[in-house]
Amino acid sequence: MFMNTLLSLNSKKFIxxxxxxxxxxxxxxxxxxxxxxFEYGFSLGTMKYEGDIGSGASIFNNKTSKSNPTxxxxxxxxxxxxxxxxxxxxxxxxxxxxxxxxxxxxxxxxKKTRNQHFKSSILELALLAExxxxxxxxxxxxxxxxxxxxxxxxxxxxxxxNPKGLYQSPNGTEQWIDLxxxxxxxxxxxxxxxxxxxxxxxxxxxxxxxxxxxxxYRFSIGFELINRKTKTDYLDDVSTRxxxxxxxxxxxxxxxxxxxxxxxxxxxxxxxxxGTYSLGYGVGELRGSPKYNDYYYSSTxxxxxxxxxxxxxxxxxxxxxxxxxxxxxxx
Numbered sequence: 001m002f003m004n005t006l007l008s009l010n011s012k013k014f015i016x017x018x019x020x021x022x023x024x025x026x027x028x029x030x031x032x033x034x035x036x037x038f039e040y041g042f043s044l045g046t047m048k049y050e051g052d053i054g055s056g057a058s059i060f061n062n063k064t065s066k067s068n069p070t071x072x073x074x075x076x077x078x079x080x081x082x083x084x085x086x087x088x089x090x091x092x093x094x095x096x097x098x099x100x101x102x103x104x105x106x107x108x109x110x111k112k113t114r115n116q117h118f119k120s121s122i123l124e125l126a127l128l129a130e131x132x133x134x135x136x137x138x139x140x141x142x143x144x145x146x147x148x149x150x151x152x153x154x155x156x157x158x159x160x161x162n163p164k165g166l167y168q169s170p171n172g173t174e175q176w177i178d179l180x181x182x183x184x185x186x187x188x189x190x191x192x193x194x195x196x197x198x199x200x201x202x203x204x205x206x207x208x209x210x211x212x213x214x215x216x217y218r219f220s221i222g223f224e225l226i227n228r229k230t231k232t233d234y235l236d237d238v239s240t241r242x243x244x245x246x247x248x249x250x251x252x253x254x255x256x257x258x259x260x261x262x263x264x265x266x267x268x269x270x271x272x273x274x275g276t277y278s279l280g281y282g283v284g285e286l287r288g289s290p291k292y293n294d295y296y297y298s299s300t301x302x303x304x305x306x307x308x309x310x311x312x313x314x315x316x317x318x319x320x321x322x323x324x325x326x327x328x329x330x331x
Contacts, residue, residue: 036078095119118179
């Protein structure tokens with residue numbers, strides 16, 4: 001009788017303590033392991049530029065930089081709900097033109113007289129981390145369905161660019177031509193040893209913010225704003241000072257067809273009417289400012305699909321907020 005009573009009491013204690021422990025273990029296990037480990041997705045949006053051409057007065061304020069389409073594809077690894085590591089490929093275009101400036105201030109008049117413009121394609125490969133700070137305040141991080149998740153972005157990337165300018169020949173025809181081979185500021189010329197050639201392949205540091213909404217445990221849609229800090233001031237082929245037009249003939253040759261094109265594209269006020277010379281900027285006058293590097297940024301809508309979980313993960317996650325009685329996730 002005594003043994004039966006003792007066993008009965010122990011059983012009640014076991015049930016009393018084991019049920020809560022089981023629920024805690026179940027919730028914790030689901031949070032840690034009951035999630036999708038991989039994702040892929042694509043983004044569509046616009047890309048813009050900040051630099052020497054146009055206003056560039058403050059961040060995201062270059063009114064002469066037109067918004068151009070951009071697209072991106074990424075694949076990501078999700079070690080925990082607080083972070084996603086992703087590799088992405090992005091294709092876009094940036095451009096700007098002094099002629100689009102509006103106003104009569106001395107700085108605007110000077111830039112409109114300078115009359116520089118460019119466009120460039122951008123091909124970028126990057127590794128980024130998405131960090132979700134609100135997960136720290138969530139009881140059930142894996143319970144994402146129907147939740148908004150703000151996040152921070154930081155990474156390292158490499159990109160290829162190629163600035164082009166619209167050349168107007170003496171007969172009036174126009175064509176977009178590569179600017180780097182023209183050495184518009186004397187890059188790499190023996191008589192300008194302080195002006196080095198720039199590379200069309202550069203490193204950048206992408207950083208930004210995003211907001212994601214989970215339509216289901218697999219699908220999400222979101223918005224991202226990503227800026228790219230670069231190490232070059234030549235996204236637009238404008239950085240330092242004007243050189244003597246004769247330098248182009250000295251370097252390329254007196255009979256070279258490249259020399260007059262380079263002179264025109266370097267000093268547009270002097271040759272802005274189909275190659276007909278008019279008074280322009282003089283040797284040594286500022287063509288740009290090397291004080292700050294150029295950068296570009298994008299704003300996109302992103303769609304993401306998660307995969308790679310064990311069979312039945314979604315049903316487990318759904319039951320977590322029902323059958324197991326786990327606390328509701330407010331994030």
